[in-house]
Structures are given as structure tokens and as C-alpha cells.
Amino acid sequence: MNKVQFTETVLRDANQSLMATRLPYSDYADILPTMDKAGYYSVECWGGATFDSCLRYLKEDPWERLRNIRKNMPNTRLQMLLRGQNLLGYKHYHDDVVEKFVELSIKNGIDVIRIFDALNDFRNIKTALEATRKYATPRTVASGCISYTQSPVHTVKKYVAMCKELKEMGFDTICLKDMAGTMSPYEAEGLIKGIKDAVGDIPLILHTHCTTGMAYMTLLRAIDSGVDIIDTATSCFSNGTSQAATETLYYALTQMGYDTGLDEDVINKVNDYFKPIKQKYIDSGLINPKSMATDSQALVYKVPGGMLSNMIANLKDMHAMDKFDEALLEIPNVRKDLGYPPLVTPLSQMVGNQAVVNVLMGERYKQISKEIKNYFKGEYGIAPAPVSQELQDKIIGAGNKPTDCRIEDSKRTGQEFADAKAALGDLARTEEDIMSYICFPDQTVKFLKERRAEEEHHMKYSITEA
Numbered sequence: 001m002n003k004v005q006f007t008e009t010v011l012r013d014a015n016q017s018l019m020a021t022r023l024p025y026s027d028y029a030d031i032l033p034t035m036d037k038a039g040y041y042s043v044e045c046w047g048g049a050t051f052d053s054c055l056r057y058l059k060e061d062p063w064e065r066l067r068n069i070r071k072n073m074p075n076t077r078l079q080m081l082l083r084g085q086n087l088l089g090y091k092h093y094h095d096d097v098v099e100k101f102v103e104l105s106i107k108n109g110i111d112v113i114r115i116f117d118a119l120n121d122f123r124n125i126k127t128a129l130e131a132t133r134k135y136a137t138p139r140t141v142a143s144g145c146i147s148y149t150q151s152p153v154h155t156v157k158k159y160v161a162m163c164k165e166l167k168e169m170g171f172d173t174i175c176l177k178d179m180a181g182t183m184s185p186y187e188a189e190g191l192i193k194g195i196k197d198a199v200g201d202i203p204l205i206l207h208t209h210c211t212t213g214m215a216y217m218t219l220l221r222a223i224d225s226g227v228d229i230i231d232t233a234t235s236c237f238s239n240g241t242s243q244a245a246t247e248t249l250y251y252a253l254t255q256m257g258y259d260t261g262l263d264e265d266v267i268n269k270v271n272d273y274f275k276p277i278k279q280k281y282i283d284s285g286l287i288n289p290k291s292m293a294t295d296s297q298a299l300v301y302k303v304p305g306g307m308l309s310n311m312i313a314n315l316k317d318m319h320a321m322d323k324f325d326e327a328l329l330e331i332p333n334v335r336k337d338l339g340y341p342p343l344v345t346p347l348s349q350m351v352g353n354q355a356v357v358n359v360l361m362g363e364r365y366k367q368i369s370k371e372i373k374n375y376f377k378g379e380y381g382i383a384p385a386p387v388s389q390e391l392q393d394k395i396i397g398a399g400n401k402p403t404d405c406r407i408e409d410s411k412r413t414g415q416e417f418a419d420a421k422a423a424l425g426d427l428a429r430t431e432e433d434i435m436s437y438i439c440f441p442d443q444t445v446k447f448l449k450e451r452r453a454e455e456e457h458h459m460k461y462s463i464t465e466a
């Protein structure tokens with residue numbers, strides 16, 4: 001019997017895609033013991049924007065959240081998304097910090113670490129992989145992840161080469177991450193078959209979004225082509241900018257003879273549990289109906305939906321919506337000049353903003369953003385294809401080359417963790433507190449101060465009571 005396994009995303013990606021990651025732990029604590037019996041390959045519950053959101057908006061300690069999930073779901077693999085050397089933020093951290101972050105993630109309950117780099121520059125995921133190996137438990141899975149995009153240089157051959165490299169690096173599984181939901185069934189078939197032929201013995205995962213309406217067709221074709229694991233969300237938290245529905249795919253695949261390992265009663269219970277929670281956030285306005293709809297624009301313009309809405313907001317701000325069409329046409333040109341980077345954060349914003357500036361100034365690259373300059377200096381990593389020589393000369397000077405080492409190698413102090421510890425003083429009680437501070441300093445100081453004030457208040461209160 002053919003097998004296909006499911007990763008449930010309601011706690012992380014669905015939460016992030018539909019409601020800006022604002023789902024508090026208390027909303028789902030009660031369903032975790034039930035979810036533990038569903039038979040998922042894994043539950044994605046941490047990493048991505050959950051960490052930032054916990055500290056910034058929800059007044060939750062992200063580490064405590066993870067430990068609580070672990071305690072209530074002892075039998076299920078817990079999964080996180082990690083942006084390689086950027087961890088959960090946008091800057092490149094030093095190797096000692098990356099290693100400590102991975103060590104603490106595993107210690108607090110993570111089993112599967114899905115590691116990616118926006119540019120697919122695998123030098124930026126190597127440290128996280130090595131740390132995963134170093135601190136691995138028998139349950140630990142290191143998953144190498146490829147940011148999927150379409151361009152003249154992103155051929156099946158190129159993706160197959162990437163998969164071979166990830167396998168050689170020592171990853172346990174490989175994931176194709178189609179963040180914009182633009183992978184078509186046709187493309188999926190060619191890609192999955194090509195990869196399976198080349199590295200067939202390593203489990204292959206497809207992560208996609210329903211944004212453009214293709215996800216179900218693409219997943220089905222991918223499964224028929226040999227994909228081993230798919231990412232889905234419980235149906236009330238599925239579709240739109242989120243993943244395809246768990247129960248729907250379970251139904252279709254079971255009928256086709258696939259063994260999913262899922263328990264039908266349990267996955268239905270999970271959906272029943274989340275229905276009123278979803279309604280609560282629709283009523284409060286946190287879930288925007290727009291995020292639940294299908295938007296095929298991304299297929300026409302080959303840019304992710306979020307990038308388009310960002311551009312529209314920028315142009316409206318500048319009272320320049322009449323330049324929208326021109327700016328859209330400029331995006332592929334800027335992307336080509338940059339060597340076809342995948343349009344994922346932060347590159348989607350960088351490319352979109354530069355396209356708008358190029359059009360508004362009436363002259364291309366009259367003004368160049370600091371981020372684009374750093375990109376040409378090589379600070380983000382190696383571009384997928386050669387960049388525009390003319391633009392590179394203009395930015396870093398003719399005859400100069402971008403740095404060929406990782407940016408953290410040239411700036412390394414090895415002191416970042418010790419410095420953070422000193423800066424926090426007695427506000428920090430654990431290594432986890434220090435790590436939160438390194439990732440999000442302002443939010444963490446605020447959070448730790450509030451935690452202390454609250455405890456002092458409680459202490460005073462309990463003494464009075466006695």
C-alpha cells in the first residue's frame with residue numbers, strides 16, 4: 001500500500017498565514033492531547049513568526065509555550081521552521097548563537113528542524129545542521145529545505161542538484177517550500193519525478209499554500225509522483241493563504257488507496273475544536289476574509305500575494321497608484337538584475353521596493369536601497385544566477401568583487417551570547433531568556449520586566465493574604 005504522511009500546520013503556518021500568528025497558547029492547550037493521537041508525521045508548532053509574536057503581542061514566553069506543547073503531545077514529532085543563519089529574524093547571527101539556539105530548541109522539545117535560506121545559499125544552513133546533529137536525540141530530524149521559485153535559471157536540473165547537495169550535507173529529509181503557492185501540478189510532476197530519480201531514498205516533503213488555488217491539484221499530482229510527506233491544515237484553518245485541508249486530502253487519498261496513518265475520528269475532532277476559535281477571530285477582525293479567498297494574480301505576475309498588497313499600499317501612500325502597472329512590469333527586470341532570487345522575505349520586499357523606486361524616479365537605480373547595496377556586496381549570500389555586472393560595478397566599484405565568505409565569518413566575535421548575558425543582568429534567569437533577547441532585544445526586555453513586576457505583585461499579594 002502506498003504511504004503518504006501529513007504534517008499539521010494549524011499551530012504555526014496556518015496561524016501565521018491567516019491571522020498574523022496571533023493564536024495564543026491558551027486557545028489550543030485543551031486539544032493538544034487529542035492531536036497527539038491523530039497519527040500525523042509531525043505537528044508544526046514553533047519557529048517562523050511564532051517566537052516574535054509570543055513576545056511582541058501575546059506576552060507569552062515562546063520557550064514555555066514549546067515546553068507546554070511538548071508536555072501535552074509527548075508522542076508526536078514537534079516541528080519548527082528555522083531560517084538558517086537568520087534563525088527567526090532577518091539578520092545573520094554568529095555561529096555560536098545559531099548553535100545555542102538549536103541546542104535550546106531541541107532541549108525544550110523540538111524534534112524536526114526544517115532549515116532554509118531565502119537564497120538557497122546552503123552555506124547559511126550548514127551551522128544549524130551541524131548543531132542539530134550535535135544535540136540530536138533519537139527523535140531528531142534535520143530537514144533541509146529549498147525555497148521554490150520560478151525563473152529561467154530555476155530548472156528541474158538545478159533543483160535536483162540542490163537536493164543532491166542537501167543529501168550529501170547529511171539532512172534526513174528534503175522539503176520543497178512553495179511559499180507563494182505558484183507551483184503548478186505540471187511543474188510538481190516534473191520536479192518530484194526528477195528529484196525522486198536522483199535521490200529517491202531520502203523522504204521528500206512538499207510545502208505549498210492555497211493562495212492561487214492550485215494547492216490540491218499540485219499536492220495530488222506530487223503524491224502520485226512520489227512525494228512522501230505533505231503539509232496540511234485542519235480544514236477550518238485551511239485554504240486562502242494557508243495550506244490545503246487535512247481532512248479533505250485524507251478523504252481523497254484514502255479512497256485512492258493511500259495509507260495516511262491518520263485517525264479519521266481524531267482529525268475531525270481537531271477540526272470541530274478549532275471551528276469556534278476561527279469564528280472568534282473572524283468576528284474580532286483578526287482574520288481578514290481576503291486571506292481566506294483565492295487570488296490567482298500571483299500566477300499572472302509571478303510574485304507572491306503579500307508582495308503585491310505591500311506594493312499597492314506603498315504606491316497609495318505616495319499617491320502614485322497610476323504607476324502600478326509600470327511598477328509590476330519592472331519587478332521581473334529588477335529580479336533579473338539581482339540574479340533571480342526567490343521572492344521570499346526579505347527579498348520580496350527589497351525587489352518590490354526597488355521596482356517602485358525605479359519607476360517613480362523616472363530613471364532606473366537613480367536611488368538604490370541600503371539592502372540592495374548589501375545584497376550586491378554579497379552580504380545575503382550567493383545569488384542563484386549572475387547579477388547585472390553594470391549594476392554591481394555601480395554599487396561596489398568596477399573591478400571589485402562581492403565578498404566570497406559568509407558575512408558572519410568576517411564579523412565574528414564569538415562574544416554575542418556572553419555580551420547579551422551581561423546586558424540583561426539579573427533580568428535573565430535562563431539561557432532561553434538570553435536567547436530571546438538576542439533574537440528580539442526590545443520585546444524581550446519589556447517582556448522580562450513585566451514578568452518580574454507581575455511576580456513581585458503576586459508575592460506582595462500572597463504575603464498580605466497570609
Ligand code: CO
Nearest residue numbers: 013179207209
Ligand atoms: Co509556508
